[in-house]
Amino acid sequence: MNDMKKNGWEIIRFNGDSKSILQEEVAIEKPFTIILNGKEFATIVCTPTNLQDLIVGFLAAEGVIRFYDEIKSISIDEKLGFSYIQLKKDLDVFELDHSKRFIGSCCGKSRQFYFKNDVRTAKTIMSQLSISVNQCFTLMNALQTKSEQFIKTGGVHNAALATHDEIITIRSDIGRHNALDKLYGHVIQNKIKLGDKLVVFSGRISSEVLLKISKMGVGILVSKSAPTNLALQLADDLGITVIGFTRGNRLNIYTHPHRIIEADSANNNL
Template sequence: MKQHISVKKTITAYRDGQFQDAEDDIVSEVPLTIFVNKEEFATMVCSPQHYKEMVVGFLASEGVILFINEISSLEIDEDKGFAYVALNKKLTKNPSFYSKRVINSCCGKSRQFYFQNDAVISKTSMSTASLTAGQCIHLMKQMQQNSQVFKKTGGVHNAAICTPDHIIVDRADIGRHNALDKLYGYCLLQNIAIKDKILVFSGRLSSEVLTKASKIGVGLVLSKSAPTDLAIKLAEDLNITAVGFIRGSSFNVYSHNFRIKKNEKGEMSNEFMQY
């Protein structure tokens, strides 16, 4: 039975000093347990949409697969909440690899990762993509306009993979990592080259989000929210341009501003009105 990403519930609402019955849209939350080569691997709590993309993106971001053809079969049992993945190779699962916090050093710079597999899989961006200021504003507005589930429930994170001019795919989920994994999985399944694309995200730019962006392979991350200091350090070290607080006609560039185009006077382009 297909599950819906949101459900209607009767609630008691307090409005203008009065209690009243009302109907509200509530975001759905379900568990999905992933089995890899018949072994239980992980349980994810997620929104009930785009399971296949999420599983593929999750396995890639965890370093379980490097290429989509390493998966020989993938079956989703939505009713039971199970995903069955068969790989055409052995699964090497060392619990400490996924749970041990490390500090890894590269090229004389200190990269602080929470988990060992993050240090191994994260990639320094070689992206040559760039954006004008107006394109930054436009992509954020377009993602927010597309976010029907958030408009109804207010309970999901939104993310999108974009070119400088338009959104290729957007996804929503109760979990920020799930939303990013769904994008990654979509691109792998559709064989979409990612390094020249842009990641647009609705939530805070934490170190975990920057790490996930690095694993996906993008060089530009746009957010409507604030970054953390560790996220900025990682962005600087991983050659990722992090842009935050994209609201109205303003934003802040926190790292590698060379990817945000400037005009001949050295000022950032300002063509918001064309959008």
């Protein structure tokens, strides 16, 4: 029983005492290697959709670029799993140390960043956006109903850019951090202003996820899942409103609750 066709897999399904054989669509997982200025930079295991968004967002999150026009050229070989990026500037990728832990302080607070590049790229958020509790419920429901890949496979995470009353763009991936990088890449390439935007998310809020939200410059993160303690410490420090366990008509507000209002008339004054 190993007949695989495209992203379908032959399965045996039991429903009570009823047995059936059918094709089940499953999430695709594939490694992609980034060649940056002719040198191997990183390999990302991902869902092979919106790959240019993913690559641009990943480079921005890692502090390699700040703007899309810093990239001279980008080409993607989907079949072999390689992407080739040439920057306008010279860059010795081996000087970028992504593995060294860093613990520092700022403004009297202890920012426990794991990696040195986070120190350069994480932002304190000053967004004046506000949103109502009911709008959080509506946006989370929209995220789940609009995600075609999740509906088909149940095997991907979703991240959406939204205003306080509607979903604008959704990106999906087997990796929750990849979904955010795809979203970030879309934002950078289209020069989208984020002062009146928030992110709606399906995955667990780890410190890595929280830092990606900070690097994007978003002030509100609404998630279906749970946060970690380090993520909340960073969110409190960096000025990010974290909402977790947004399910049905329930949610938890963990940090900076001043952006969440009980009435339906949320504003987006900047």
